[in-house]
Amino acid sequence: MASQAAIGFTRGAPSLDIIDTEGLVEATRLAFAEDPAGTTAYGTAVGYAPLRKWIAEQHGVPVEQVLVTNGSMQADAFLFEQLVSPGDAVIVEAPTYDRTLLNLRQRGAEVHPIALHEDGIDVDAVQALLESGVRPKLAHIIPNFQNPAGYTLSAPKRARLLALASQYGFTLFEDDPYFSIRFEGEQLPTMLSQDTSGSVVYASSFSKTVCPGIRVGYLVGPAEVIAGIAKIATTTYISPNMVSQSIVNQFCRSGRLDKSIDTVRAALRQRKDALVAALERELPKAEYTAPQGGYFMWVRLPGVSIDALADAAAEHGVAFVKGADFLLEGGDDSVRLAYSGLSAEEIDEGVTRLAAAVRSLDA
């Protein structure tokens, strides 16, 4: 079986067929034709001005509250550099995005993981932590279709988190790259849009709606936080990529973005459906909550050792990311399945192989 190509539920990335490459070429032509000087020259650290303006309009904020970066990971890194010093307390979801966890630990932050439920982080536990005297600098929250769990933060929990951030004076880092790719259910308002106390710094990107290789992300936050981050960005790279940001600007303003989002949503819904159907058929004991958007599903396989399964899965030509990678401890019976980059057929076959790998452990 080792000769067949492995099916990878590993990487949170779209497949090529749902990327509008033709639209990107056309957007590039427009970028160089309509603003050759702004597209080719050094910009400033806040990003390409017309795109910054477009983003500000989307969020209904002044441009001074927006900074456009080389991808949202870079935005996270800047924000942490600005706000988090060694020894500072930081709240994260458990499980959470492995790279965020790594970044925060490398900065020497005191990381407080709080359990993530199907309706988002356990806000009672956050409140208890705060009441115990812990004073975090920030709480990192992925509100929609969380990576790795696929869960979405409920409206009441959003309100409570905002109130706690205001009361205890910490930054609510709303890390929201999947917002636009909801394929079912009703969109919930961002915490940013409900923030009256200047507590929220919001991050998103065009990786999921244009393409990852374009590396354009952004932050929206209080003007003074953004100004501080702009200084760090200037020292780091003078200006982010103007060519990419000018391409994205044309892509957004020409209506291509909306079409691309429609394409992505339809594909992701189909892929999620294929995953759920295959799991019901092949692994009826698996436990999960089907996401309403995004790239990921968290799957618990009760009684299965995921470490052992990883080796068996490799032999059966299928791969996943271990749940434990997204936690400081625990997650030993869970996996993250990314369905974003696979066709419905590949997903079906991948789950069939995964089930065979599970069965092989009992043999």
Add this chain to the structure above:
Amino acid sequence: MASQAAIGFTRGAPSLDIIDTEGLVEATRLAFAEDPAGTTAYGTAVGYAPLRKWIAEQHGVPVEQVLVTNGSMQADAFLFEQLVSPGDAVIVEAPTYDRTLLNLRQRGAEVHPIALHEDGIDVDAVQALLESGVRPKLAHIIPNFQNPAGYTLSAPKRARLLALASQYGFTLFEDDPYFSIRFEGEQLPTMLSQDTSGSVVYASSFSKTVCPGIRVGYLVGPAEVIAGIAKIATTTYISPNMVSQSIVNQFCRSGRLDKSIDTVRAALRQRKDALVAALERELPKAEYTAPQGGYFMWVRLPGVSIDALADAAAEHGVAFVKGADFLLEGGDDSVRLAYSGLSAEEIDEGVTRLAAAVRSLDA
């Protein structure tokens, strides 16, 4: 006079007329047509593989020695993060690029400025510093058409620096963005190409040969240093901009790069000639060494207070960067004139205004 548009000798950037925007659009078309998957997807932190390979071939090194970044400033920041800890001694040229100086000081480095002569850094002074017991982690050298001075490091000094780096075990950071844009005289071999002890880390970029807004730079160095930096880059941004790097790859491989370099060289030579002619005519007491390439000329105006001149220049509609900005101390009678972004006519008029500003100080 305040109503006329100011002529700025300030920013080290090319004018739009010497950028091949048509070639960039064509390179983009090729990038998406020939490698849509690699161009649109996340890459890895070492950069877009075909461009990495092209750069490796240009320098005659294995690809493991190359890392392609979002501009060379970002490359510098990674290198400093990898090699320089607070308190570490670092040698810099005096004067040197202001952002490098700022980055090193922000990292808490112990900066040792060594005088820059017309044939490059004072190597006797470097040797004396080493013999005095100082053990630098690295020496930052801009060998060709230095920013801000426009000077070029001589071949014998290159050899001596290499020997000292090998003997004393420090990294020679050869920061060489202007290498390709020599418009007069003979090209000198890089220190990288003569390095037999693994002492050199070389940086360059496509900002001066393609365009700054594309933000593609790179490092070449010992494989273990590059591997370490790749880890930092992964944590910072997962992957640099694949779209930009794929465009640059097509631009290089289609022969557009060579044509662009010819255009840039011809324009820069003409601009340098215009600057020299205007200075001879308008400011005969000015002292300078005309560069053989690059963007910058360092001009000493004996007896002139540059602080006072800056205000007068603003009134006369001309701007420059003060020499003192590129030094920890001194430079009070010198300015950096960037001629890269101005036409010959603008340069002539700008120097005429500058001379009027100088004369106004005596009045």
